[in-house]
Amino acid sequence: MEIAQIRRIIRICTRTGKIMLQNGAETYRVEDTVQRMAESKGLMAVNVFVIPTGIMFSAEHGIETITVLERVNPEGIDLESIDRANEFSRKFTLTDMSIEAAESNLDALLSTPQFSKKIRILASGMGGGFFVLMFGGTFIEFILAYIASSMTVYITDTIDSKHLNFFIRNIIGGFTSMLIAVLSVTLVRAIGFDATLTMVIVGPLMTLVPGVSLTNGIRDLISGELLAGSAKIMEALFIAIALAFGVGMVLQFSLKLL
Amino acid sequence: MNLITQGIYSFLSVVGFSVLFNLPRKLILAASISGMIGWVVYITFQLLGTNFIIPAFAGSIAVGLVGEILAVVKKHPATLFTIPGIIPFVPGYGIYYTMLHIVEKDFNRALTTGAESIFIAISIACGIVLATSFIRIVRPNIEKIFKIV
Numbered sequence: 001m002e003i004a005q006i007r008r009i010i011r012i013c014t015r016t017g018k019i020m021l022q023n024g025a026e027t028y029r030v031e032d033t034v035q036r037m038a039e040s041k042g043l044m045a046v047n048v049f050v051i052p053t054g055i056m057f058s059a060e061h062g063i064e065t066i067t068v069l070e071r072v073n074p075e076g077i078d079l080e081s082i083d084r085a086n087e088f089s090r091k092f093t094l095t096d097m098s099i100e101a102a103e104s105n106l107d108a109l110l111s112t113p114q115f116s117k118k119i120r121i122l123a124s125g126m127g128g129g130f131f132v133l134m135f136g137g138t139f140i141e142f143i144l145a146y147i148a149s150s151m152t153v154y155i156t157d158t159i160d161s162k163h164l165n166f167f168i169r170n171i172i173g174g175f176t177s178m179l180i181a182v183l184s185v186t187l188v189r190a191i192g193f194d195a196t197l198t199m200v201i202v203g204p205l206m207t208l209v210p211g212v213s214l215t216n217g218i219r220d221l222i223s224g225e226l227l228a229g230s231a232k233i234m235e236a237l238f239i240a241i242a243l244a245f246g247v248g249m250v251l252q253f254s255l256k257l258l
Numbered sequence: 259m260n261l262i263t264q265g266i267y268s269f270l271s272v273v274g275f276s277v278l279f280n281l282p283r284k285l286i287l288a289a290s291i292s293g294m295i296g297w298v299v300y301i302t303f304q305l306l307g308t309n310f311i312i313p314a315f316a317g318s319i320a321v322g323l324v325g326e327i328l329a330v331v332k333k334h335p336a337t338l339f340t341i342p343g344i345i346p347f348v349p350g351y352g353i354y355y356t357m358l359h360i361v362e363k364d365f366n367r368a369l370t371t372g373a374e375s376i377f378i379a380i381s382i383a384c385g386i387v388l389a390t391s392f393i394r395i396v397r398p399n400i401e402k403i404f405k406i407v
Binding site: 024025026029077078079080081082083086112114115119120123124125126127128129130131133134153202205206207209210211212214215216217218219221222223236237240241243244245247248251 | 264267268270271272273274275276277278279280281282297334335337338341342344345346348349350351353354356357358360361362375376379380382383384386387
């Protein structure tokens with residue numbers, strides 16, 4: 001094969017890895033996928049090194065060594081994209097797909113179907129609301145948490161479309177979730193029902209807290225990916241700090257109210 | 259009775275989070291069932307009065323096993339079932355509380371909640387890895403069983 005073709009194949013491999021990593025796949029899965037894709041096309045001495053913010057790839061072709069670095073910005077969890085990229089890589093490895101076909105397939109991966117905004121907002125209310133019931137909340141607290149979670153996801157989705165930095169996004173997310181929770185609890189109390197703030201805030205915060213990245217980070221550490229694991233844990237820590245910032249701002253003022 | 263209502267709540271909650279994680283539509287039911295099984299196991303162990311690590315460990319082993327079996331049956335990566343499945347007992351709320359205690363200058367409670375949530379995360383990760391390794395050993399047998407069925 002010509003060197004230009006080899007380069008295109010390597011691009012296809014690293015771009016598939018990028019899509020998976022961007023959408024929250026585990027480090028070992030990305031390394032494994034890229035390596036298998038490259039080896040199936042006859043490249044020798046393939047080495048893939050993945051951290052949450054980048055993919056490093058090197059392979060030998062004849063007497064030449066080709067190295068590619070792909071920069072990645074994590075964009076939260078999108079399981080549909082991971083699933084499709086996984087399926088594509090399997091097809092690419094097992095069949096004799098032409099380079100052109102693979103490239104057009106890869107372009108299609110960039111626009112996976114998303115749930116409509118309305119369903120996302122309703123579902124996030126469900127996620128947060130029933131979480132409150134799982135922790136022993138009352139029916140009124142469930143409704144308040146449902147509304148607060150929906151509003152929080154609506155606002156963070158709006159921020160996400162503006163591509164703000166993740167720290168600012170989480171400060172705003174924490175701030176709005178707490179603000180809505182405080183306001184709704186005060187309102188409900190004024191009407192004459194009872195609701196506790198610590199219970200209501202569980203719901204909307206669950207849509208923001210970095211529990212999955214913390215667990216995935218530790219999973220990476222256990223399987224020996226020390227650098228990737230530490231990076232994910234740091235990310236989780238800083239998301240939590242940002243949330244505490246946002247929530248703390250509201251709490252300082254609301255402590256006198258409630 | 260309590261277990262049944264808890265199961266229903268966790269099922270619906272995981273459905274919500276599955277949509278947030280943009281899980282493929284046809285897999286939402288399966289992922290939610292795996293989350294429900296995990297939470298019911300978690301609650302059962304909590305009712306038995308064990309310490310805070312065992313319930314999360316047992317629950318995540320259940321989620322990992324169910325997720326891996328679903329992965330074999332439905333031919334999709336196991337992550338698609340385990341990430342929504344562990345949501346109910348993931349210690350996100352714990353790390354948030356740790357940070358909040360630090361902001362409030364309550365360092366003793368920050369240390370307690372922080373250590374607790376890190377150990378819960380470790381036990382969840384251990385549980386999932388354990389289940390994955392176990393299934394990898396017995397995988398040929400499972401595939402055989404499902405071929406017969």
